[in-house]
Amino acid sequence: MKVLVAVGSKYGATREVGRRIADAIAAHGFEVDFEDACDVHGIQYYEAVIIGSAVYGGLWRRDASGLIKAHRDELRAKDVWIFSVGMETVVKPGQPLDEADGFATEVAAHDHARFPGRILYDRLNVGEKALIKALNPPKGDFRDFTQVDDWAEVVAKRLEELAAA
Ligand SMILES: Cc1cc2nc3c(=O)[nH]c(=O)nc-3n(C[C@H](O)[C@H](O)[C@H](O)COP(=O)(O)O)c2cc1C
Numbered sequence: 773m774k775v776l777v778a779v780g781s782k783y784g785a786t787r788e789v790g791r792r793i794a795d796a797i798a799a800h801g802f803e804v805d806f807e808d809a810c811d812v813h814g815i816q817y818y819e820a821v822i823i824g825s826a827v828y829g830g831l832w833r834r835d836a837s838g839l840i841k842a843h844r845d846e847l848r849a850k851d852v853w854i855f856s857v858g859m860e861t862v863v864k865p866g867q868p869l870d871e872a873d874g875f876a877t878e879v880a881a882h883d884h885a886r887f888p889g890r891i892l893y894d895r896l897n898v899g900e901k902a903l904i905k906a907l908n909p910p911k912g913d914f915r916d917f918t919q920v921d922d923w924a925e926v927v928a929k930r931l932e933e934l935a936a937a
Pocket residue numbers: 780781782783784785786787826827828829830831857858859860862863864869870888889890891896899900901903904
């Protein structure tokens with residue numbers, strides 16, 4: 773079974789989460805391709821697809837959401853998992869957590885996981901710094917790779933069941 777893991781990431785935190793998921797699934801013997809979503813030109817070769825994105829202003833990165841929108845029907849016929857990487861401390865009052873629950877429903881995903889991310893304040897652009905200054909969330913790396921590994925294990929086990937069916 774060929775599996776694609778594709779990510780939308782601006783500052784690399786989500787890319788590393790996706791890479792970790794790809795490695796965990798490959799360790800179960802699956803053939804896994806890991807790509808930035810903007811580099812994916814087709815998904816026809818894959819039976820299972822895992823798409824994740826960083827969340828900015830409640831939205832996924834456009835390459836990741838674009839991948840879902842461009843292949844919605846095709847994805848619906850495959851086994852799909854979705855994950856978001858974000859910081860709830862950066863969600864403005866009244867703003868939805870992110871748009872990915874809608875994507876998960878649209879493509880009938882097995883699951884939509886949310887993982888905490890990372891804020892490297894010094895690397896942000898001027899506008900991003902202004903927002904972060906106003907919201908004043910804790911800065912740093914809040915990723916929990918044990919949580920990511922646990923989720924990847926559940927996905928891999930389900931893939932094994934599907935491959936055996
Ligand atoms: C300007 C800015 C806006 C953000 N907006 C949100 C948001 O609306 N919801 C959320 O959950 N996380 C938000 N975050 C947190 C990012 O999703 C988090 O830092 C993530 O790890 C970034 O991933 P990346 O390094 O792959 O780009 C925001 C971060 C920044 C810097």
